[in-house]
Amino acid sequence: MAEPFRLPPKGPVQAYQTFAVRSPSDRMVKAVCEQVGCPAWRQGWESVIDERTDLGKAQAAYIRGQSGRTFREQLRGDGFTVFRFESGQRCFAEHQTRPELYLVRDGDYRGNPTGRRRVHVRPGDWVEHMQEEFGRFQDDRERG
Template identity: 60%
Template sequence: MINRIQPVGTVRDYQTYAIASPRDTQIKAACEEVGCAHWRHGWRTIVDEATDLGKRQADYIRTQSRRTFREERNAAGLTVFTFESGQRCFADHRTRPEVYLVRDGDWRGNPTGHVRRHTRPADWVEDFGEHQQRVVELINKG
């Protein structure tokens, strides 16, 4: 059983801020969103162009990858591609989406049925901060 403090005001006096993730749902995500180490620090890809696979990999990097890199040969004769940080790596990252909600009411219900979804986390944070500021102003008024 959940132990909840009885609110001072009516259910109409409250707003509920929530972050939810749909169950069993994954979406493709950018390197920056998932904290990819390659995106953050850069990376090196070493390719053996003496093999068919290595030739195809090097050709893809040079002509189709659309990434910025430096190319050099190492002592073993392998091609080393060095990619700077801040660009998408070659992995397909996946993450669970987050839904940023603001609804009227509290745990007792939503009397108006009004629910707002923010598309960006920063907007949700800004909305929450502005709401908290309004609460502080009301408290200071007495």
């Protein structure tokens, strides 16, 4: 893989900070529908259940009594029950995603001279940290 194009740095490596988002390629974590952009969560969904079978009876009983989801129920003429779930609630799938690490370290591509490294727990904290640093950079730039 070729090295990316970089402008030559104007300052020493100690004058820089690197902000990065990384995802470990070998690990998956459970995720909620909203995190993975689940279409059922965004648009709602229907589950068509055949209550004439033991499995269908168990599924319908779970939906009605234990699922904790909001739905409308309609009995079709062919004996199937349609459960219509509104958007904005967790679907029945088990979603997974790769976790993201929100990193800040001293230095740039030439290295990290201090060895300092920070991992933010929340993406919002990482963004706020970056905005503060850019604000400081802008203030220094305006001062000359």
